[in-house]
Amino acid sequence: MRGVITTSGGVDLWPHYSEIFAKDAPELTVMRREDITDPAQVDFVFTFIPPADVFEGMSGLKAIFSAGAGTDAIMACPSRPESVPVYRVEDADQALQMAGFAAFHVLWHHRDMGRYVAQQAKGKWSRTVTGLSPSYRRVGVLGFGHMGRAIAKGLMGLGYAVAGYSRRAPDPAEPGVQHFHGDGLDDFLAQTDILINVLPLTSTTRGMIDAGFLQKLPQGAALVQIGRGGQVVEDELMAVLDSGHLSGASLDVFETEPLPQEHPLWAHPKVLITPHVASIPERRFVVQSIRERLSSL
Known part of the structure; x- marks a missing residue:
């Protein structure tokens, strides 16, 4: 089968993936878009942020693969x-990365680690001696697909009570998770002390996490945003943080990336920023996933 590897959002995927395809999937011929003389012979495209005209003339296209979790x-x-179907990369390694990242930030907020970082800079020794048990924090996973399920399992392994929300009831249900779906969103938010968002970006979820949404969380709740940029209304998040209703936020994705240096989120004392690193797909697992999917088409 013949495929195209594109330039995506200014990042050329070709040097990162062409050798992996040649080594691990030699039966697949991959080329740059500009080297294709007959687009009708292309069977699949591997991309993330595709050029506007990349699919023109590909009348024989069978599949489109995303280089990341978002599509x-x-x-x-x-x-x-x-x-033509569009497939996310869904491999066990990427889900484990996401679960570990989420667990770190749950502990960061639950155990008030930001305070200790600030104390270290001042040479101050002051301990919290109560409320350290995981039983003191209820974690809610917003979006219960491949990533959400892995996050829930990891946090339950640490002893946290975990709830999940999805548009439809998950099938199968995850044992030990309290499931909410459909019109149960407000009830889900009302009992969530640390909210982890892993929803995809759609017309429904764009701008979904605004002031009204965040105020449905309990007083002192925290947000871990590892879904997609554009879901959080950033100025409204800062207002809710400043009001004291939220105790903190971990933000890995943003409306504009890279986050502009002048953006006030950088200096906000209750915000921990990471540069879209919750999970980075391992190239060999990505190629393996594409190979397996194509073999079933």
């Missing part, structure tokens, strides 16, 4: 054939 840029591409 919103691919779905919005004007030349994308609507009948």
Whole structure:
């Protein structure tokens, strides 16, 4: 089968993946878009933020693969054939990365680690001696797909009570998780002390996490945003943090990336910023996932 590896959002995927395809999937011929003389012979495209015209003339296209967990840029591409399926990379390693990242930030907020970092700078020794048990924090996972399920399992292993919210009831349900779906969102938020967002970006979730949404969380709750940029209304988040209703926020994705240096989130004392690193797909696992999917088409 013949595939195209594209430049995505200014990042050329070719040097990162061409050798891996040649080594681990030699039956797949991959080329740059500009080297394709007959687009009708292309069977699949591997991309993340595709050029607007990348799919033109690909009448024989069988599949489109995302280089990351998100597909919103691919779905919005004007030349994308609507009948061609789009596949996310869903491998066990990436889910483990996400689960570990989420666990770190749950502990960061629960155990008030930001305070200890600030104390270290002052040479101050002051301990919290109560409320350290995981039983003191209820964690809610917003979005209960491949990543959400892995996060829930990891946190339950640490002893946290975990709830999950999804549009529809998960099938199968995850043992030990309190599941909410459909019109149960407000009830889910009301009993969530640390909210982890892993929802995809859609017309429904864009701007979803605004002041009204965040104020439905209990007083002193924290947000861990590892979903997609554009879901959090950033100025409203800062206002809710400043009001004291939220105790803190961990933010890994943003409306504009890289986050502009002048953005006030950088200096906010209740915000921990990371540069979109909750999970970085291992190239060999990505290629393996594509190979397995294509073999079933």
